[in-house]
Amino acid sequence: MFMPELQHFAAWLHATAPSQWVRYWPWTWPICETLHFIGLSLLVGIVGMLDLRLMGFLKQIPLPALKQMLPYGIAGFVINLITGGIFIVGAPEQYVTNLAFWMKMLFLVISGVNVLYFETTHGRTVLTIGPDEPMPTPFKIAGAVSLLSWFMVLYWGRMLPFLGNAF
Amino acid sequence: MTVHDFLLLLESTAFSTWLRESGSVWAYPTVLTAHTLGMGILVGSNAALNLRLLGVAPQIPLGPMVAFFKALWIGAAISAVTGIMLFCADATTKGTTPVFFVKLGFIACAIVVVVMLRRAVYGPKGFGQGADSAVVTSTAKVLAVVSLVSWAGAITAGRFMAYLTPTPR
Secondary structure, eight states, rough: OHHHHHHHHHHHHHHSHHHHHHHHHHTHHHHHHHHHHHHHHHHHHHHHHHHHHHTTTTTTHHHHHHHHTTHHHHHHHHHHHHHHHHHHHHHHTTTTHHHHHHHHHHHHHHHHHHHHHHHHHTTTTTGGGTTTTTOHHHHHHHHHHHHHHHHHHHHHHHHHHHHHOOO | OHHHHHHHHHHHHHHHHHHHHHHHHHTTHHHHHHHHHHHHHHHHHHHHHHHTTTSSSTHHHHHGGGGHHHHHHHHHHHHHHHHHHHHHHHHHHHHHHHHHHHHHHHHHHHHHHHHHHHHHHTTTTSSSTGGOOOOHHHHHHHHHHHHHHHHHHHHHHHHHHHSSSOOOO
16 A cells, blocks of 8 residues: 555655765764664653653652653654654655554654643643642553553664664 | 683574574564663663753752662663673674773763762662752762763764674664
C-alpha cells in the first residue's frame, strides 16, 4: 500500500539539495545521532518523572514544582525533532518503507494525542492536587500511556537498523 | 593468558556467539535497545537532578527528590548488564578500540561524581537520612556541571563507537 508512491517521494527527496548537504560531510550523521541520544535522555528523564508523578509515585514532590522542569524535556524533544528531520532528509529511502519507522511514528502520535487530551481536559485540575493526595485513575492512565509510548518510540527507533535498512 | 586470549574467550562463549550471530531480533537488537533505554533512564534522571541543583525548578523540595536516585540506579543496572553483554559479543573489537576506553573513562568519572554529589547534597550517610537538611552548596553545583559534561561525553563516545569500529550499530 502506497509503497511505490513512498519510494518515489524518497527518491525525489534524496536528490534535493538539502539532502545532499546532510550527506556532504561524513560527521554530520554521528554528531546528529549523539544529539538525538542526548535529547532522548532529557525527554525520557524529565517527562518520565512527570509521568511517574501522575501515576502516583514521587507523591511528596508538588506537581507544579516538577512541571517547572518540563521546558528542558520539551527542549530534548525539539532537539530530536530537528535531528530526526535531518536523518529523514539525508536518507529518506531508509525510513519510508521501514516498518520500525512507521511504528515509531505511530507511538509518537499516541504520545502526542495523549498529552494534548490530558492537558486540555485535566491540565488545570492536576496542578491543584497537593503532595500526598491520591491520584485519580484517569491521571494514572495518562501517565502510564505517556511513559509506555515514549518507551515504544525509543524501542522502534533503536530497531530501525535491524528491521529495515537504516543505519 | 594474554589480554587477547581473554577477550577471545569472552567472545567465543555460546552466549556471545548467539548474541552476535543468531540474527534473532531478541539477541543483539533487543539487548542494544535495552542498553539505550537504560541510558535514557540513567542519564535523564541524573540530568533532572543536576538541573535542580543548578537552579532549575527551585520549588522541587530536595528531600523527596532523593527518590530520583532510585531511577538513576535502575537505569545504571540495566545499562551495565546489557553493556557487559554487548562487550562480550564483540570483545576483541571493543577491547582494542580507543574510543571504547574513552567512553568507560567518562562513565567512571560520572559514577564517582554521582556518589560525591549525593554526599554533597544529602550528607555523609548518603542514604537519605540527611534528606531533611539537604542543601545545595557550590561544591554540589560544580559536581552537577561535571556530571552533565561526563554523561554527554559518555554518550558521544558511545555513539562514535559505531563509526570508529566495524561492529554493529
